[in-house]
Amino acid sequence: MLSIRDLNVDIEGSPVLRSISLDVGAGQIVCVVGRNGAGKTTTFRTVMGYRKPKSGAISLEGRSLLGLRPFQIARLGVGFSPEESEVFGDLTVEENIALPTWTFPSARSGEERIAEAYRVFPKLERYRKRGGQALSGGERKMVSVARALALGPRLLLLDEPTEGLSPAIIPSIIDGLASIRSFGHAVLIAESNLHHVPEFTDRLYVIERGEIIFGGTPEEARKSKEVQRVTEGVTVD
Numbered sequence: 078m079l080s081i082r083d084l085n086v087d088i089e090g091s092p093v094l095r096s097i098s099l100d101v102g103a104g105q106i107v108c109v110v111g112r113n114g115a116g117k118t119t120t121f122r123t124v125m126g127y128r129k130p131k132s133g134a135i136s137l138e139g140r141s142l143l144g145l146r147p148f149q150i151a152r153l154g155v156g157f158s159p160e161e162s163e164v165f166g167d168l169t170v171e172e173n174i175a176l177p178t179w180t181f182p183s184a185r186s187g188e189e190r191i192a193e194a195y196r197v198f199p200k201l202e203r204y205r206k207r208g209g210q211a212l213s214g215g216e217r218k219m220v221s222v223a224r225a226l227a228l229g230p231r232l233l234l235l236d237e238p239t240e241g242l243s244p245a246i247i248p249s250i251i252d253g254l255a256s257i258r259s260f261g262h263a264v265l266i267a268e269s270n271l272h273h274v275p276e277f278t279d280r281l282y283v284i285e286r287g288e289i290i291f292g293g294t295p296e297e298a299r300k301s302k303e304v305q306r307v308t309e310g311v312t313v314d
């Protein structure tokens with residue numbers, strides 16, 4: 078599905094991603110875990126075409142994404158929920174969610190794609206008519222993920238879906254991710270807290286200073302001394 082090989086990205090002349098390689102298989106949930114500034118957002122923005130890599134390869138189902146513009150990458154079926162949610166304050170919740178169905182046609186009807194987004198976050202049904210500016214941080218995250226889902230994506234990129242949320246709201250986001258998985262979408266999630274990695278994650282990568290220093294199952298990650306070192310301050314059981 079998504080394959081990243083030896084990706085190098087410089088920002089203002091400094092290397093920010095160093096030879097990153099990672100894979101997301103069809104229907105898999107894959108997490109990239111790393112501290113703030115490790116390079117997660119840069120990885121996602123490069124996949125989405127917002128940043129040009131210095132070298133390396135990025136492909137979706139064998140087709141190279143390099144040189145494509147963000148809207149072309151979205152049209153190929155990559156949904157992106159950015160770290161800051163980027164929900165439109167002047168639009169209602171239902172307008173925010175419906176947006177990709179106006180701009181990105183797909184084999185599935187707009188109604189079907191929107192219905193799936195509400196099935197993932199049923200709470201949003203109650204807020205359909207509410208303005209985007211009148212939402213809590215957790216609700217904005219839900220709308221942002223729901224909007225990416227309404228694209229009808231083959232792959233979803235979710236940048237820190239639990240970042241800054243109160244512990245009370247995190248389970249509804251994790252439940253949403255479980256439903257997304259049950260619908261068969263592949264998902265790549267950036268996460269700064271190892272404890273927020275969903276237990277149903279298929280594969281986990283740890284990124285440190287722009288390098289992938291671990292790739293394996295969540296269980297292997299919990300046993301790895303290297304992962305414990307990087308996620309220090311986070312208790313690993």
Ligand SMILES: Nc1ncnc2c1ncn2[C@@H]1O[C@H](COP(=O)(O)OP(=O)(O)OP(=O)(O)O)[C@@H](O)[C@H]1O
Nearest residue numbers: 088089093111112113114115116117118119120269
């Ligand atoms: N526009 C920019 N100009 C200069 N440096 C940048 C820019 N964007 C990112 N960086 C640097 O690149 C590195 C990786 O940043 P990135 O945002 O990818 O990390 P991250 O793992 O997503 O962390 P966070 O969770 O804090 O967003 C950091 O050292 C950051 O300071």
